[in-house]
Each structure stands twice: as structure tokens, then as C-alpha cells.
Amino acid sequence: MGAYCKIDHVDKVFSRGAAETCVLKDITFEVEKGEYISIIGHSGCGKSTLLNIVAGLTPATQGGVLLEGREVNEPGPDRAVVFQNHSLLPWLTVYDNVRLAVDKVFSKSKSRAERDAWTLHNLDLVQMTHAKDKRPAEISGGMKQRVGIARALAMEPKILLLDEPFGALDALTRAHLQDSVMALHQKLGNTVMMITHDVDEAVLLSDRIVMMTNGPAAQIGEILTVPLARPRKRMELVADAAYLKARQRVLEFLYERHQYVEAA
Amino acid sequence: MNMPVAKAEVLVSAAPAPTKPAKVLPIRLKRAPLKTRLVTFASTVATRMLPPAIVIALSLVAWELLCGKTGATLPPPSRVINDAWDLIVDPFFDNGGLDKGLFWHLSASLQRVALGYALAAIAGVALGTLVGQSVWAMRGLDPIFQVLRTVPPLAWLPLSLAAFRDGQPSAIFVIFITSIWPIIINTAVGIRNIPQDYRNVAAVLRLNPLEFFVKIMVPSAAPYIFTGLRIGIGLSWLAIVAAEMLIGGVGIGFFIWDAWNSSHISEIIVALIYVGLVGFVLDRIVAGVASIVTRGTAAN
Numbered sequence: 001m002g003a004y005c006k007i008d009h010v011d012k013v014f015s016r017g018a019a020e021t022c023v024l025k026d027i028t029f030e031v032e033k034g035e036y037i038s039i040i041g042h043s044g045c046g047k048s049t050l051l052n053i054v055a056g057l058t059p060a061t062q063g064g065v066l067l068e069g070r071e072v073n074e075p076g077p078d079r080a081v082v083f084q085n086h087s088l089l090p091w092l093t094v095y096d097n098v099r100l101a102v103d104k105v106f107s108k109s110k111s112r113a114e115r116d117a118w119t120l121h122n123l124d125l126v127q128m129t130h131a132k133d134k135r136p137a138e139i140s141g142g143m144k145q146r147v148g149i150a151r152a153l154a155m156e157p158k159i160l161l162l163d164e165p166f167g168a169l170d171a172l173t174r175a176h177l178q179d180s181v182m183a184l185h186q187k188l189g190n191t192v193m194m195i196t197h198d199v200d201e202a203v204l205l206s207d208r209i210v211m212m213t214n215g216p217a218a219q220i221g222e223i224l225t226v227p228l229a230r231p232r233k234r235m236e237l238v239a240d241a242a243y244l245k246a247r248q249r250v251l252e253f254l255y256e257r258h259q260y261v262e263a264a
Numbered sequence: 265m266n267m268p269v270a271k272a273e274v275l276v277s278a279a280p281a282p283t284k285p286a287k288v289l290p291i292r293l294k295r296a297p298l299k300t301r302l303v304t305f306a307s308t309v310a311t312r313m314l315p316p317a318i319v320i321a322l323s324l325v326a327w328e329l330l331c332g333k334t335g336a337t338l339p340p341p342s343r344v345i346n347d348a349w350d351l352i353v354d355p356f357f358d359n360g361g362l363d364k365g366l367f368w369h370l371s372a373s374l375q376r377v378a379l380g381y382a383l384a385a386i387a388g389v390a391l392g393t394l395v396g397q398s399v400w401a402m403r404g405l406d407p408i409f410q411v412l413r414t415v416p417p418l419a420w421l422p423l424s425l426a427a428f429r430d431g432q433p434s435a436i437f438v439i440f441i442t443s444i445w446p447i448i449i450n451t452a453v454g455i456r457n458i459p460q461d462y463r464n465v466a467a468v469l470r471l472n473p474l475e476f477f478v479k480i481m482v483p484s485a486a487p488y489i490f491t492g493l494r495i496g497i498g499l500s501w502l503a504i505v506a507a508e509m510l511i512g513g514v515g516i517g518f519f520i521w522d523a524w525n526s527s528h529i530s531e532i533i534v535a536l537i538y539v540g541l542v543g544f545v546l547d548r549i550v551a552g553v554a555s556i557v558t559r560g561t562a563a564n
Contacts, residue, residue: 077468091486091559104470155469
């Protein structure tokens with residue numbers, strides 16, 4: 001039997017006319033159920049493309065993705081995505097944004113009242129119940145991302161895909177939201193795949209870190225297991241030897257062995 | 265005004281008694297006295313109304329001076345009021361035939377516009393969605409649209425008279441064909457500009473085409489659609505007057521033409537003012553609906 005989620009020999013080639021650019025080359029790794037896995041690499045290495053392939057938004061050129069033994073070939077709510085720029089619909093309130101997903105995913109299995117309760121429950125998980133009647137334009141960037149997470153969680157995905165979810169936030173908000181995501185992962189036991197370019201974030205949150213080489217034709221350079229017990233506390237880890245070692249490994253990989261090449 | 269303050273003092277002195285919880289007194293915001301509020305209101309009205317009033321008054325004076333001389337071809341405002349007084353004071357009279365008040369002429373024109381414009385709005389949004397969504401539809405239809413939209417409204421009239429063999433449907437068709445182009449083109453642009461993010465959200469949620477249309481496309485493209493609808497209503501009001509001059513019957517266009525044939529220049533001037541005002545109101549109505557509908561869409 002295979003793994004919970006398997007990314008199997010994925011290649012991605014973008015072609016425009018006769019010009020072909022190989023973005024991803026032979027990407028293979030497995031994700032265990034309940035695992036938090038991060039994909040880190042310099043910008044332009046194709047990590048977002050990889051996430052889109054897992055989400056089903058972009059087809060792989062070669063190879064494929066298996067989720068619970070079934071091939072992924074189109075997007076679906078079992079692989080909910082939290083987009084980098086939140087992607088909330090501006091004409092709907094916070095509640096309605098989440099409700100739209102709930103209504104669609106549980107249209108048959110839950111009654112109207114249950115869907116309402118489930119929507120509120122998920123807003124409560126990310127502490128956004130207080131703003132449920134506001135529109136996205138009326139809340140802060142961190143709050144929007146919380147709602148985006150609530151919308152994704154409400155779909156009860158088999159795997160939660162986070163596409164640089166904290167990238168557009170300021171440092172303080174980001175730390176706060178990272179703690180929230182960590183607490184949610186602890187509580188709900190979701191399987192999570194996160195794209196990031198922040199070394200501390202990757203080490204703090206992940207069970208394993210997939211490090212990607214530079215593009216074009218990016219490959220997996222190394223997969224690092226982070227041997228830190230959960231729950232993790234940001235302040236206690238600052239001086240933790242295992243944390244520092246993991247952090248150093250990632251930094252070495254990114255800045256010594258695979259330095260970022262400016263606009264290659 | 266003094267009462268709440270006095271009460272609060274009493275309660276403060278009674279505060280040490282532990283059994284009695286302190287009562288929360290609402291602080292009354294002092295309202296400005298009636299006189300100052302009236303002055304503010306009047307000054308707002310004055311700053312808004314005064315400039316146009318002055319400009320109108322000056323134009324009337326200039327018009328009176330220019331056309332008041334003997335040998336002037338157009339009547340001065342004083343004579344317009346004199347000649348067309350019946351028309352101005354009673355828009356509702358109906359002496360049978362074409363001898364009706366301006367209200368009846370305008371209402372006949374508005375009915376034609378309403379029908380033609382409503383058809384154009386439905387067909388325009390549908391075609392615009394098709395062109396915006398499908399590359400093939402755009403390649404096939406867009407060149408045709410670009411050519412047809414430059415055809416002047418009245419050029420369609422003989423053709424539609426030949427096809428329908430009646431004035432009423434022909435006029436409605438002219439309204440339709442005039443106002444549909446900006447609606448199609450703006451809707452298509454709006455659909456094409458739906459952010460990829462929203463399409464991704466729809467894909468992840470597996471919205472079906474109908475749900476995608478209602479929940480993502482229409483709200484997302486609404487600002488563009490309403491721009492098209494607003495241009496469309498303006499154009500259809502432009503076209504109706506011209507079309508009615510040719511088809512005859514009850515309607516503001518033919519009323520103007522009829523007045524010209526009977527040399528009632530003052531009546532023409534009164535009718536023109538009405539046409540302008542109605543056009544302005546139509547534009548405001550569509551703009552008002554747009555601002556209500558697109559409230560959440562504009563800001564992200």
C-alpha cells in the first residue's frame with residue numbers, strides 16, 4: 001500500500017510556442033496522514049507550481065499525485081487551498097465567504113442549521129466570529145488570512161494546502177498567525193502541505209522540510225526531518241539545540257549549496 | 265440640559281453604599297441649537313444650488329437679449345413661456361389623437377425605451393459573458409460587433425421597418441440595437457478581468473457553471489456591466505427621439521417633429537428641456553442601482 005499522499009515523479013514543462021521551460025524535474029515524496037510538511041526554496045524554483053499540481057489547478061506534464069491511492073486530476077475541496085493573497089470574495093461578508101464553501105461541500109450531508117453552525121464553528125476556530133458580518137475590505141490582512149484558513153478548514157480537506165500563507169503579513173501578525181496554525185494542527189490533526197520561503201517558519205511548523213534546488217528544472221535537494229516534540233513553543237525553541245541544528249541545515253542548503261541566482 | 269448632571273452628582277455621593285450598584289447614565293451629546301443647524305443646512309444648499317442657479321439665470325438673460333430683438337429666428341424665453349404655457353402647466357391633458365400633454369408623449373417614449381433597453385440588457389449581458397468567457401466566441405463575434413456597433417442607430421430603422429412592417433417594433437428594435445453594444449463590450453471586459461484567484465476558488469469548490477455565473481461572474485463583473493448599462497441607457501434615449509421623428513405616432517420625438525411642422529418653436533424648446541431632464545433622471549437611476557449593487561465589489 002502506498003502513502004497517504006504521494007507525489008510521484010512529477011515533471012512540469014511550460015511551453016509557449018516552440019520555447020519549453022522545464023520547471024520541475026522528477027519530484028517524488030510522500031506525505032503521511034497528520035503530517036505537517038513544508039516546501040522551501042528560492043523564489044522561482046517552482047514550489048507554487050508544485051502546490052498547484054497537488055491542488056489540481058495545474059496539470060503535471062509527467063507523473064502524478066495520489067491522494068489515498070486515488071489520482072488527482074482536477075481541483076476539489078478535499079485539497080483545500082489557502083491562497084497567498086487570501087482570495088476572499090470582496091462582495092461577500094466574512095460569514096458568507098465561509099458559508100459558500102460549507103454550502104457547496106456539505107449541501108447534501110448537512111441540514112441548513114448544521115451548515116450555519118459549522119460555518120460559525122470554523123470562524124470560531126480562527127477567532128473571527130466577531131467580524132462575521134464584515135466584508136473583507138473592512139478587516140486587516142491577518143484577519144483576511146484567518147478567514148481564508150477558516151474557509152479551507154470548513155471543507156474538511158484530506159490535505160490542507162497553504163501557499164505562502166503568511167507571506168503578505170507583517171512580522172508580528174505572521175508570528176501570531178503561525179502560532180494559531182500550529183495550535184489548529186495540534187487540535188485537528190490535519191495533514192498540511194505548506195509553501196514557504198521563510199526558514200524559521202519552516203522549522204517551527206513542520207515535521208519535515210522538503211528543500212528544493214534552484215530552477216529551471218528544480219528538483220528535491222534534500223528532505224529534512226525536524227525532530228522536535230509537539231506542542232512547540234516559539235520562545236523555548238530559540239535556544240533549543242535540535243531547533244538550531246535544523247535551522248542551520250536549511251540555511252546551509254539555501255545559502256551555500258544552492259544560492260539564489262538573480263534572474264537566471 | 266442640567267438634569268442629568270444633577271442626577272449624576274446625587275449618585276456619586278451615594279456610591280459608598282455597597283448594596284446599590286452604580287447606575288450608568290447615558291451622556292447626552294449636546295446638539296447644536298436649531299438656529300446654527302439651519303444655518304449650516306442653508307449654506308450647504310447654497311453652495312450646491314447657487315452656482316447652477318446663477319449660470320442658468322445668466323444664460324436666460326443672454327438668450328432673452330439675443331433673441332428679443334426684432335428679426336430673431338428663435339423665440340426668447342419670455343415668449344416661450346407665453347406661447348407654451350398650456351404645455352408647461354398641464355402635462356396631463358388628453359384631447360385625443362396626437363393632441364396630448366407632454367407626460368403622455370414622454371411616457372410612450374419611455375415605454376419603448378424600457379422594452380428595447382430591457383431586451384438589450386438581457387441579450388447584452390448574455391452575449392458579453394459568452395465573448396468574455398470563450399476565446400473562440402471572442403474571435404468569431406468580436407470583429408462583427410466592432411463593425412456593427414459603428415452603424416448609426418437610424419441606419420437600422422429602414423431595415424427594421426422592412427422586417428417588422430410596423431413602427432412600434434421597429435422603434436423598439438432601434439433602441440435594442442443601439443444600446444446593446446456597450447453592454448456587450450463592457451460585460452466581456454468585466455468577465456475577462458475576473459481575477460484568477462476567484463476562478464481558483466471556484467475550481468477548488470467545484471462550482472458548476474451556473475453557480476460560477478451567479479456567485480462569481482456577475483458580482484465580480486458588476487462594475488463593468490453597470491458601466492455598459494449606463495452608456496446603454498444614454499444611447500437608447502438619444503436614439504428614441506430620432507427614431508420617433510420618423511415613425512410618427514405618440515412619442516416625444518414625433519411631438520418635436522410635429523411642432524416643427526406647425527412652426528411651434530416654443531413647444532420644441534419646452535420638449536427639449538423635458539427630454540434632457542428625463543435623460544438625466546434615467547442616467548441617475550441606473551447609476552443609483554449600480555452603486556447599490558456594486559457596493560462590496562469595488563473595494564478589495
